[in-house]
Every structure is written in structure tokens, then in C-alpha cells.
Amino acid sequence: MADVARSLGTISDGTLGNWVRAERVERGERTGLTTDERAEFTGLRAENEQLRMERDLLKRSLAFWIKESTLALNLDYPLAPVFQEDC
Numbered sequence: 617m618a619d620v621a622r623s624l625g626t627i628s629d630g631t632l633g634n635w636v637r638a639e640r641v642e643r644g645e646r647t648g649l650t651t652d653e654r655a656e657f658t659g660l661r662a663e664n665e666q667l668r669m670e671r672d673l674l675k676r677s678l679a680f681w682i683k684e685s686t687l688a689l690n691l692d693y694p695l696a697p698v699f700q701e702d703c
Contacts, residue, residue: 638651
């Protein structure tokens with residue numbers, strides 16, 4: 617492989633080796649992620665992160681809504697009646 621790299625000129629034998637390994641993965645001769653699989657995996661990671669952010673936002677929104685609803689209920693319908701003395 618080093619001879620082939622030298623014959624190509626500016627390509628190092630390490631770079632050529634990386635290309636050969638990547639091509640063997642693409643052909644199914646070696647285990648690993650193909651280019652398409654790697655792209656899909658990257659897209660799924662981004663989608664997963666987006667879904668986590670949306671879930672966290674919905675959790676915070678729900679907590680805020682419950683807090684506000686409970687506060688409004690307590691103001692409209694107090695649990696203990698308020699008695700005022702007649703003057």
C-alpha cells in the first residue's frame with residue numbers, strides 16, 4: 617500500500633489506508649458504518665436532540681400552567697372562608 621501511495625504522489629500511506637478501509641466498509645467486506653448509515657445516524661441524533669428540547673419545553677409549560685391554574689383557583693375559591701366582623 618505504501619508503494620501505491622508513493623506512486624500517487626502527495627497521498628500518504630495512512631490516508632490511502634483510510635480510504636481503502638472506508639471502501640471495504642461500503643462494499644460490506646468490513647464491519648462499520650457506511651457513509652449513508654453515518655449520515656442517517658447524524659440526522660437521527662439531531663432529531664433526537666430536537667425532540668428532547670421540545671419535550672423539556674412542554675414539561676416546563678405544563679408545570680407553569682398547573683402553577684398558574686392552581687393559583688387562580690385558590691384566589692377564586694379560597695379553602696378557608698374569610699369572616700369579617702360587623703363594625
